[in-house]
Amino acid sequence: MAEAAPSNQDIFTCPVCLDILNYPVTILCGHTYCMGCITSCWDREDQKGVYSCPQCRQTFTPRPVLNKNSIVAELVEQIKKTRIQAAAPVPCRPTAGPGDVECDVCTGRKLKAVKSCLDCLLSYCETHYKAHNDVNPGRKHSVIDATGQLQERICTQHEKPLEIFCRTDLSCVCLLCLVVEHKGHDTVSASAGRREKQTHLGKTQSKIQQRIQEREKELQDLRKAVETLKVSTDQRRGGQQLAAGGAISGSIRALLQSARQESVMLSHFPAPLSHTVGTRLCGGAE
Numbered sequence: 152m153a154e155a156a157p158s159n160q161d162i163f164t165c166p167v168c169l170d171i172l173n174y175p176v177t178i179l180c181g182h183t184y185c186m187g188c189i190t191s192c193w194d195r196e197d198q199k200g201v202y203s204c205p206q207c208r209q210t211f212t213p214r215p216v217l218n219k220n221s222i223v224a225e226l227v228e229q230i231k232k233t234r235i236q237a238a239a240p241v242p243c244r245p246t247a248g249p250g251d252v253e254c255d256v257c258t259g260r261k262l263k264a265v266k267s268c269l270d271c272l273l274s275y276c277e278t279h280y281k282a283h284n285d286v287n288p289g290r291k292h293s294v295i296d297a298t299g300q301l302q303e304r305i306c307t308q309h310e311k312p313l314e315i316f317c318r319t320d321l322s323c324v325c326l327l328c329l330v331v332e333h334k335g336h337d338t339v340s341a342s343a344g345r346r347e348k349q350t351h352l353g354k355t356q357s358k359i360q361q362r363i364q365e366r367e368k369e370l371q372d373l374r375k376a377v378e379t380l381k382v383s384t385d386q387r388r389g390g391q392q393l394a395a396g397g398a399i400s401g402s403i404r405a406l407l408q409s410a411r412q413e414s415v416m417l418s419h420f421p422a423p424l425s426h427t428v429g430t431r432l433c434g435g436a437e
Contacts, residue, residue, distance in 0.1 A: 163230055172184075178204060270293055272310070
């Protein structure tokens with residue numbers, strides 16, 4: 152009797168974690184795994200210097216370079232959407248309006264998304280978010296409030312959430328970056344890194360505010376000096392005195408203009424610093 156053909160779920164299931172493939176990579180023997188799963192397996196074989204396929208046991212030397220299988224990744228994303236659509240009841244909520252983040256799974260009318268998943272790289276309405284949790288019971292996904300800037304929170308190299316802040320390179324990285332490019336670096340969680348950056352920028356903002364106040368006081372003093380000089384010049388009619396007064400007045404006007412320009416430039420810093428620090432560092436991911 153012929154064997155039954157494997158289902159889509161079996162084909163796109165990682166043999167190591169037994170969950171649907173996440174960032175699929177196909178190794179030289181043709182078997183496909185999650186990037187994180189096969190990386191962990193081969194990390195344990197580093198001392199031997201010989202790397203094997205967990206399924207067929209074919210060996211490789213040196214350690215093969217892993218690259219994303221884009222075709223499999225696209226099919227996996229379609230399967231995820233199909234499973235969530237099948238598990239969700241027909242929604243009856245209002246559609247997304249201007250400025251709202253749309254649900255990526257809704258067909259036809261797009262509902263307002265309430266959550267975005269950093270693992271699936273999709274945003275979900277309330278109905279499809281519940282279905283997302285129902286069809287992914289074995290893996291805890293990184294979920295945040297719905298955002299239209301989902302890609303800013305994802306590693307461009309590995310397409311994984313930016314969960315780590317590297318103090319060595321002052322950049323946000325994913326877990327796969329941590330075991331390769333940033334191995335051995337001084338790192339903290341993204342939330343801890345954001346708090347550190349907020350503290351640092353807060354001190355910088357205070358210094359800038361203090362500098363603004365100092366320049367404003369200098370401006371006031373310069374204005375008083377200019378007025379005093381005008382009065383003094385009017386009272387003196389001697390040619391040399393008038394020429395000297397004009398030269399001094401010109402110098403003060405130049406200083407006044409310079410101080411004015413610096414004050415304007417500094418005034419642009421405080422609001423952006425405090426407003427963007429929470430969202431620019433690691434995309435504000437917790």
